[in-house]
Amino acid sequence: MIVYKIRLLRILFFLILVLGCQNQGKRNDFNKNIENEKKSSFFCSNFSCLEKNKNSVGTIEGIFRKYTPNKIGKGANHMYWDWELLLTDSLSVPIINIDTTTNISIYENKKVSIYGNLFHGIIIGNSSTMEEQRQSATGYRIDAISINIKK
Numbered sequence: 001m002i003v004y005k006i007r008l009l010r011i012l013f014f015l016i017l018v019l020g021c022q023n024q025g026k027r028n029d030f031n032k033n034i035e036n037e038k039k040s041s042f043f044c045s046n047f048s049c050l051e052k053n054k055n056s057v058g059t060i061e062g063i064f065r066k067y068t069p070n071k072i073g074k075g076a077n078h079m080y081w082d083w084e085l086l087l088t089d090s091l092s093v094p095i096i097n098i099d100t101t102t103n104i105s106i107y108e109n110k111k112v113s114i115y116g117n118l119f120h121g122i123i124i125g126n127s128s129t130m131e132e133q134r135q136s137a138t139g140y141r142i143d144a145i146s147i148n149i150k151k
Contacts (some may be wrong), residue, residue, distance in 0.1 A: 004024040013022075044118075047091040050140055054120035060142055061150065062087045064107040067094060080124055085114060094123065095142045099137060111150040131132060 042058030044050050050060070063086040080095040083104065094113065097104050124137035 007124055013027075023072045042118075046087050046089045048089075050087075050093065050118055052147070053118055055118065056141065057117050057145075059113055059115050060085060060087075060093070061120065062092075062112070064095075064104075064110055064112045064114075065092075066108065070093075083108075085096075085112070085143070093140050095144055097144050097147075099145075104144075107147055107149065111146045113150050114142055114146070115148075116145040118148075119143055 005095070042049070042053040042056060043061070044053060044058065045061040065084060066084055067081040067084045069080070081096070083094040083095040083097070085095055086092045119137060119141045123139045123141045
């Protein structure tokens with residue numbers, strides 16, 4: 001639902017800017033804004049890069065695979081996620097697909113490039129009450145906007 005709202009807002013913003021641009025000067029400003037947006041995003045393939053870019057939008061590369069639950073400790077063998085991205089340094093980050101209409105299982109065991117939000121915060125549980133805070137886990141999660149297979 002959020003993805004559709006974001007996409008709709010982007011489309012409306014784009015149409016307003018394009019239709020409102022009557023001269024070349026305004027079009028150049030529009031192109032500069034797009035270039036600045038691209039520059040502000042990040043590209044990561046390892047965990048140290050993710051730590052530097054938490055809570056921002058960018059591209060993350062790795063191997064798309066089924067989530068591998070912990071073998072021991074709290075939550076052992078519990079499937080909190082369906083998918084994760086294995087990074088070059090052998091660490092993995094869970095993935096949530098924002099576009100639930102797309103079957104993302106087609107990316108399994110493939111090298112992919114994911115454009116999305118790199119969320120850092122409470123990823124398991126809820127922070128609304130003290131009781132729930134004890135049952136929460138903080139970490140990283142990729143909220144995937146788009147996924148592309150790398151060659």
